[in-house]
Amino acid sequence: MLEEVERWLARRSWSAADRPLDLLLSAKRAAKPAPTVSVVLPALNEEETVGGIVSVIRRELMEAAPLVDELLVVDSGSTDRTAETAAAAGARVVHRDAILPRIPALPGKGEVLWRSLLATSGDIVCFVDADLRDFSADFVSGIVGPLLTDPDVQFVKAMYDRPLGETRGQGGRVTELVARPLLNLHWPQLAGFVQPLGGEYAARRSLLERLPFPVGYGVELGLLVDALHTVGLDALAQVDVGERKHRHQDGQALGRMAAAIYRTAQLRLSRGHLVRPSLTQFERGESGFTPRTYAVDTEERPPMREIGEYAARHAA
Template identity: 45%
Template sequence: MGIRAAHWDDWTLERLLDAKAEQRQRVSLVVPARNEAATVGDVVTRVRETLMETVDLVDEIVVIDSDSVDDTYAVATSAGARVHRAAEIRPDLGTHPGKGEAMWKSLFVTTGDLVVFMDADLHDWDTHFVPGLLGPLLTDPAVQLVKGFYDRPGADGPLEGGRVTELVARPLIALLFPSLGELVQPLAGEWAVRRDWFASLSVPTGYAVELAALVDTVRARGPEAIAQVGLGTRAHRHQALRDLGGMATQILAAALARAGSAAISATGDVVLRQYLRGLEPLERAVPVLEREPAEGWL
């Protein structure tokens, strides 16, 4: 049996609400955010109005502010989220920059049995993303993790918005983790997971969190533990090519570590050297640290 695929409207909202009540499950929406004041308020407001106040599908919306220097914290709070600064969550465990760190820290300030992650920079999406991601978790006890997939419009074609996926993640999967080859969007920021399962995983502090969770899940539980759900269309802010180099480095480090490469350390930084012109290098330290499973501290 391979990775199960579904569409967001394969379940009615009534069916999901009944399943949630019957199983006595709580749902947390977690939005990791860094300098997303322009969009995070809309994400929070629409989910709160549609899935908390109109129906009782989501029990809490938690924004994890990852070292923002803009008004992300204030905007998210005004929109109705409970907002935590990542650096202030469990300070006894230290703090590190990165998306994965924010998601790992969320386990200490949320209560949901099911955790839905959504990026904060969405600007072409709808609230059906959340029930769509919850569908497999609420209807199939074997499923541990659900990935969203979607059309990604771009000025030069649909792949423009998925450069790291096409140039890094998909080749890595083909070469090292072929059991994940059926995934349409392995790096999708919209995904859901059982709380106790996510707490059992090692979590890269940076952008490799999505691929690492997939690899560790398929190895431990098999492809039947992963589902993917078509969510329609999604658009978000694209990063500069130079910044994508750091993202790609983190994903490569996590993948190579899981492939058994002794050259990859999960406890420090990798120096990435990029060239803007001629022989003048721009060096940046790219963190490849991984957090141990959170279950030991919960």
């Protein structure tokens, strides 16, 4: 298995610099028909950062170079000015609940990503988290690049350094403590992914519409594992885009993320023999430690092509 991972790393790991923007534009123009690219930012209370990300994508990848055809921010119920800031910067903004309203929305990032397939039309869909600081257009062009230049590639993850404060490479705590051990033990073919839980990845719509979406924090691991089983390792790739700076979660939030990710893996390992889990954590109050119990994300949305509205839209 190690040899297979090493071969995959040699064939399917690149740097964003390997595919300059002019090469990508030429590849896009040369394809018949030219593939369209949608960028989706799921956002919840990200007014401080979402505008900067939208501005960079619009200025560098839509106006200066027509790589991106559609830029959508899906607001999942922000109480700040996320929606107004994103719209002012040049994105189309849609509220999560306005997409497929006949199905009541569930909380969670995966829910937003799943619904975004119905609100976009690109042949290639690129997801970017809305809390990134010092954002570079390489995060988009880098991961879209292999999909424009290699017809065998179906799914591309970004890889990067994730600093924690001033310490380089220590930001991926849930990745190192939960996701990487799970993948190495149960899906060793995926052991070569540097950032398996990273929120920046791109895929062909024809693949995404076939995959179930965990509604919460497990969505990245679920999509990666299901893509492996659907199209095989050689259709998956990763691209180095440098460094990712973003807002870090506190320890208890990371615990809830870890539980959801473990549950997502558990579902894929032994469906049908599970109990509905919860996670109890502790907070110190005036009279000592107080327990707080949270439900672990367990819901998954079906492949989008099974949804009538989606099928009707694409048939039309």
